Amino acid sequence: MAARQRIVIAGGSLAGYSAATELTTLLPGSDIVWVTGEPHRTYSKPALSKEFMQGRSELAELMLPDIGGETKGLYTLRERQCTSLDVSARSIQLDDGSGIDFDQLLIATGASARMPDMLRGVGGVFSLRTLDDAMAIRARLERRPSIVVIGGGLIGCEMAASARALGLDVTIVERLGSLLDRPFGGAFGSHFLDLHRDNGVKIHMDATLTDIIIRDGQFAGVRLADGIEIEAGLALVGAGSQPCTEWLDDSSLAIADGILCDAYLAASSNGIFAAGDIARWMNPVYGLQMRVEHWTNASAQGRAAARNMAAATGRPELRKPFADVPYFWSDQYGQKIQMVGWHVGHDRIDIENDGGGMLARFYRDGRLIAAAGVNVPRAVMKLRRQIEQEAQGLEAA
Known part of the structure; x- marks a missing residue:
């Protein structure tokens, strides 16, 4: 009788959840060990900066459906962190000193929020990446503080809009000359700047943070390079993120701003795959290596990686490259904002207003x-289909 295959999933992100859900169906004869790294079940992250932060949804509403347990061959380890990977021994080590051997491994440990050094460890300063972050921020918002948002990217602008929906005093500090410049490729000029100002947000553009004000051990404001001081009782930091690859530093896996993967989400060592925010894969739609930090990508990529892992165990018909047109959305002040595709390297923009x-x-x-x-929204999704169809035409040619 053949030994049962053991698959380890490292990371409790949406990609890990999607993969675990798929693998329990595709490989019912395998043992699937899911090391989540979090105390909570997998939850909806897009709601953290919007509905949950505003108090329009509660904790139970964020939770994704339970996958099931050992009856499906799934063994879930919560609150355990992966600390290292031994590729040659086919084993991962955990923070309690134990190890888990595997036949195949999916890495879905996601990304963590960047925190400027001067703000690190200061009371009253928060980033937003996890449910625990969101709960801590929501508790502080009940005190009705004035708020400084550091960074005018997607998360920063969503947090600012949510705080304004609660009637709080909000200031955004952004080092660039426009808001949401990177995610939208500068396409909409001053629209987002005007949108936030029209809704009562004070904004400092082209601003450099030089110092912070601390009183009684707590954050009390910031100083900018032009001499302006902004007093506030809470700092929300939206300074981007970085893939959680530190625990893989000695693993010999190829890493460059994420785990380098081929079109099938396979990493540089046989039997190891990656999915979600941590994966930098070769996307056949564009012929480019890319890392995408969006909810829809993590969900689809986790399922795709699971199918390719199942293909390696005797089901070759499941093997398929992950050819995807990225998509994300944001809701700010009642406006539906969407982006499809990969604008990096564009040489022309056509704008209709x-x-x-x-x-x-x-x-x-x-x-x-x-x-x-x-x-x-309909026009954007129609163009997503057009991008997919044009890419399929190129592949066929």
């Missing part, structure tokens, strides 16, 4: 590669 909404198309060498929209 009919007063009721805005639509931007990004091109490279005459090919549509991305689209963004404000209050035009």
Whole structure:
């Protein structure tokens, strides 16, 4: 009788959850050990900066359905962290000193929030990446503090909009000359700046943070390079993120701003895959290596990695490259903001503005590669399908 295969999933993110769900169906004869790294069940992260932060949804509403337990061959280890990987021994080590051998491994340990050194460890300073972060922020918001948001990217702007929905005094400090510049490729100019200002947010653009004000051991404000001081009782930091690869430093896996993977989400060592925010894979749609930190990508990529892992155990018909057009959305002040595709490297933008909404198309060498929209959801999703169809045409050619 053949020994049961053991698959280890490292990380309790959506990618890990999606993979675990898929693997319990595809490989019912295997032992699947899921090291989640969190005390909670997997939860909806998009709601953390919006509905949950505003108190419009509660904890139970964030939780994703339970996958099931040992009856499906799934063994879940909560609150245990992966600390190292021994590729040659096919084993991972945990923070309690134990080890787990594996036949195949999926790494889905996600990404962590960047924190500027001067703000690290200061009371009253929070990033937003996990449910624990969100609960801590929500508890502080009940004190009705004035708020400084450090960073005008997607998370920073969503947190600012949510705080304004609660009627709080909010200031954004952004080092660039526009808000949401990176995720939307600068397509909408001053629109997001005007949107936040029209809703009562004070904004400092092209601003450099030089110092912080601390009183009684707690954050009390910031100083900017131009001499301006902004007093506040709470700092919310949206300074980007970084993939959680530190525990893999001695593993010999190929890593460069994430785990380098091929089109099938396979890492540089046989039998090891990656999915979600930590995976930098070769996307056949664009012929580019990319790392995508969006909810929809993590869900789809976790399932795709699981199918490719199952393919390696005698089901080759499941093997398929992960060819995906990235997608994310944001809701701010009642506006539906969307982005599809990968705008990096575009050489032309066409923008339509009919007063009721805005639509931007990004091109490279005459090919549509991305689209963004404000209050035009159907048009954006139609362009997503067009990008997919054009990519399929290129592959066929």
